[in-house]
Amino acid sequence: MIGPEIETLINLLSRMPGLGPRSARRAVLHLVRKRESLLLPLADALQTARDSIVTCTTCGAIDTIDPCTICADPRRDDSVICVVEDVGDLWALERAKATKGRYHVLGGVLSALDGVGPEDLSLAGLKTRCDTGLVQEVILATNATVEGQSTAHYIMDMLKGSDVKVSRLAHGVPVGGELDYLDDGTLAEAMKSRTEF
Amino acid sequence: MIGPEIETLINLLSRMPGLGPRSARRAVLHLVRKRESLLLPLADALQTARDSIVTCTTCGAIDTIDPCTICADPRRDDSVICVVEDVGDLWALERAKATKGRYHVLGGVLSALDGVGPEDLSLAGLKTRCDTGLVQEVILATNATVEGQSTAHYIMDMLKGSDVKVSRLAHGVPVGGELDYLDDGTLAEAMKSRTEF
Ligand SMILES: [Zn+2]
Ligand SMILES: [Zn+2]
Numbered sequence: 001m002i003g004p005e006i007e008t009l010i011n012l013l014s015r016m017p018g019l020g021p022r023s024a025r026r027a028v029l030h031l032v033r034k035r036e037s038l039l040l041p042l043a044d045a046l047q048t049a050r051d052s053i054v055t056c057t058t059c060g061a062i063d064t065i066d067p068c069t070i071c072a073d074p075r076r077d078d079s080v081i082c083v084v085e086d087v088g089d090l091w092a093l094e095r096a097k098a099t100k101g102r103y104h105v106l107g108g109v110l111s112a113l114d115g116v117g118p119e120d121l122s123l124a125g126l127k128t129r130c131d132t133g134l135v136q137e138v139i140l141a142t143n144a145t146v147e148g149q150s151t152a153h154y155i156m157d158m159l160k161g162s163d164v165k166v167s168r169l170a171h172g173v174p175v176g177g178e179l180d181y182l183d184d185g186t187l188a189e190a191m192k193s194r195t196e197f
Numbered sequence: 198m199i200g201p202e203i204e205t206l207i208n209l210l211s212r213m214p215g216l217g218p219r220s221a222r223r224a225v226l227h228l229v230r231k232r233e234s235l236l237l238p239l240a241d242a243l244q245t246a247r248d249s250i251v252t253c254t255t256c257g258a259i260d261t262i263d264p265c266t267i268c269a270d271p272r273r274d275d276s277v278i279c280v281v282e283d284v285g286d287l288w289a290l291e292r293a294k295a296t297k298g299r300y301h302v303l304g305g306v307l308s309a310l311d312g313v314g315p316e317d318l319s320l321a322g323l324k325t326r327c328d329t330g331l332v333q334e335v336i337l338a339t340n341a342t343v344e345g346q347s348t349a350h351y352i353m354d355m356l357k358g359s360d361v362k363v364s365r366l367a368h369g370v371p372v373g374g375e376l377d378y379l380d381d382g383t384l385a386e387a388m389k390s391r392t393e394f
Contacts, residue, residue: 002266003261003262005249006246006260006261008242009245009246012235012239013239015231015235016224017227017326018215018223018224019215019216020214022377025377026214026287027213028246029259029283029284029285031246032259033245036215038212038247042206042209042210043243043246045209046206046228046239046240047244048202048205048206049203049206049235050232051203053203053229055229063228069199088222088226091199091222094199110295170231174314180219180222195316
């Protein structure tokens with residue numbers, strides 16, 4: 001006995017991470033109550049997101065311009081590429097102001113279990129970027145999980161023979177932990193004392 | 198270094214109940230990954246919600262039509278009005294198919310602490326509906342909290358002297374509990390064995 005439009009909205013919201021059917025219903029009621037301050041701007045923001053969010057063809061980040069804000073920024077250091085698993089990790093490192101270099105988003109990690117092989121990640125793009133002669137250091141900032149570390153090893157092997165120095169984040173990152181859960185200070189510290197790979 | 202449009206979307210999502218800044222960031226990444234199946238339809242659904250969700254001037258429910266689907270349904274029983282605190286409670290009772298009557302949404306409960314008095318709730322509208330002569334029973338389905346029960350008492354006093362029978366949900370509702378958290382069976386049971394007030 002709820003209108004189909006509201007039902008649709010609840011169903012879609014319940015598919016967001018962290019929201020189930022019950023919290024989606026609460027979210028809809030909250031949106032309706034906060035019509036001016038939340039529903040209207042959120043509807044606009046999603047419209048904008050729909051129309052303008054793109055994946056950067058250089059690094060794999062998401063932004064409203066391609067190349068993204070970071071790739072287009074002349075003040076960033078072209079000689080350093082920080083390799084991350086996904087965009088959330090890039091955002092975490094940016095919040096921590098951990099590097100002035102560029103990024104490369106792999107789009108996942110190697111995983112035999114999940115059937116993710118090298119061709120499923122943006123490894124070819126990384127190799128191409130490293131072959132331009134501009135890059136002097138690749139910082140491997142994959143998660144400290146088994147898959148993250150074996151992906152790091154795979155990349156180290158891939159870059160062997162090139163002139164690029166390969167480093168990884170220092171062991172400030174808790175073993176088994178994920179970057180996106182860490183506080184800024186720990187991330188910045190781990191970046192500062194990164195070790196040669 | 199995230200584009201301002203994405204930043205805005207994260208900020209708005211983090212103000213939804215159940216989502217904080219971190220889960221809002223995850224939600225945005227999820228939306229971008231599920232562009233076709235989630236971002237596009239959700240943007241449309243919110244646009245529709247913005248343009249069409251209204252509060253029913255009869256009962257206080259939300260819908261895309263006014264009077265709402267329930268108030269406009271000729272198969273519902275005009276002689277029964279079920280009084281609830283908010284729209285979430287109405288939805289819970291509807292899911293449980295607990296009544297074939299109409300509803301009246303109070304928009305809250307009396308609370309000295311929160312400064313909510315009788316004039317802040319839709320009590321005048323309820324009185325008007327009860328005075329039409331159509332209504333034979335008012336079921337008080339406020340929450341089993343102190344405020345919910347004192348609001349129920351207030352309404353019972355307000356309707357004293359009219360010919361309307363006032364009942365309330367049976368004590369299947371756990372004391373101190375809120376309707377929206379209950380399973381359908383408990384709600385239906387509580388409705389069936391409602392007691393005269
Ligand atoms: Zn980029
Ligand atoms: Zn209505």
